[in-house]
Amino acid sequence: MNLRHPIAAPTRLEDRLAQTQQAFDSVAADYDGPRGNNELIQRMRDTLWQTVREKLPAGARLIDLGCGTGIDAIEFARSRFHVTATDWSPRMIERTRARAEEAGVASRVDVHHLGVQELDRLEGEFDGAYSNFGPLNCAPDLRETAAQCARLIRPGGTLVFSVIGRICPWEVAHYTLRGRFRRAWVRASRGATAVGMNRHTIWTWYYLPREFYAAFAEHFSLVDYRALSLFMPPPYMVDRYRKRPSWYERLGRIDDRFGHLPVLRDMGDHFLIVMHRR
Numbered sequence: 001m002n003l004r005h006p007i008a009a010p011t012r013l014e015d016r017l018a019q020t021q022q023a024f025d026s027v028a029a030d031y032d033g034p035r036g037n038n039e040l041i042q043r044m045r046d047t048l049w050q051t052v053r054e055k056l057p058a059g060a061r062l063i064d065l066g067c068g069t070g071i072d073a074i075e076f077a078r079s080r081f082h083v084t085a086t087d088w089s090p091r092m093i094e095r096t097r098a099r100a101e102e103a104g105v106a107s108r109v110d111v112h113h114l115g116v117q118e119l120d121r122l123e124g125e126f127d128g129a130y131s132n133f134g135p136l137n138c139a140p141d142l143r144e145t146a147a148q149c150a151r152l153i154r155p156g157g158t159l160v161f162s163v164i165g166r167i168c169p170w171e172v173a174h175y176t177l178r179g180r181f182r183r184a185w186v187r188a189s190r191g192a193t194a195v196g197m198n199r200h201t202i203w204t205w206y207y208l209p210r211e212f213y214a215a216f217a218e219h220f221s222l223v224d225y226r227a228l229s230l231f232m233p234p235p236y237m238v239d240r241y242r243k244r245p246s247w248y249e250r251l252g253r254i255d256d257r258f259g260h261l262p263v264l265r266d267m268g269d270h271f272l273i274v275m276h277r278r
């Protein structure tokens with residue numbers, strides 16, 4: 001997600017959800033390009049792919065919460081997982097459907113236009129769920145989403161989520177140096193925060209890993225969590241990365257090696273959290 005400037009003006013929940021939907025609809029057509037996918041995004045994506053494959057056997061039934069254009073859903077379907085792909089943006093859902101057809105894996109990808117606030121409309125029993133790059137930061141009631149995950153995921157099943165974190169040192173430095181002090185500290189906001197994208201508004205809730213886990217703790221035990229892109233800059237700084245890729249790759253390897261350590265794992269552009277259904 002390429003998050004820009006914060007915008008004030010709180011609105012009703014339905015209006016916020018509609019605004020977030022319009023924001024993602026507006027970028028769906030080119031989301032696979034530079035806006036939504038680049039080397040730094042793919043690096044984080046690889047970590048989620050690897051974690052899902054480590055924690056869940058091929059053939060498992062998975063829910064993708066906020067599937068976007070379906071990059072992850074199609075990757076897992078190719079690896080013989082069965083994916084129920086959901087998203088709140090109808091345009092994103094169209095992209096996922098088309099991508100599954102093109103890849104010849106439509107029989108293993110079930111696509112639903114469904115927000116994370118509407119999971120009560122989904123039926124079935126699943127072995128796990130994943131969510132990549134922050135759809136759960138758009139959930140208006142994370143505890144209710146957790147309760148619905150508990151209804152849908154079998155005991156012993158696994159959740160793998162990448163979530164936008166609160167403490168991103170690169171972001172604070174980047175915007176502070178440009179004099180954009182409110183933007184530098186936007187992740188410190190409590191509650192729903194309006195963040196601009198493509199002249200639209202995404203209503204976003206930021207979390208520390210422990211704040212996020214608290215919503216799931218009643219039904220899920222914490223397996224582990226780690227920082228994503230703490231030493232490596234966030235994806236919107238990809239131009240900086242491209243000037244000295246081998247140097248920044250070294251920082252990426254520090255993330256890979258030490259991102260699970262106490263204190264470090266509470267920071268980063270995103271964090272990756274793994275939980276088990278009790």
Ligand SMILES: C[S@@+](CC[C@H](N)C(=O)[O-])C[C@H]1O[C@@H](n2cnc3c(N)ncnc32)[C@H](O)[C@@H]1O
Pocket residue numbers: 001020024025036065066067068069070071072086087088089092114115116117131132133134135138139140
């Ligand atoms: C940054 S994109 C990530 C998409 C995809 N997971 C990926 O890895 O490319 C965030 C996605 O969350 C979706 N989203 C936003 N609010 C949502 C909600 N309330 N319920 C479900 N999906 C939502 C957006 O439509 C968008 O596709």
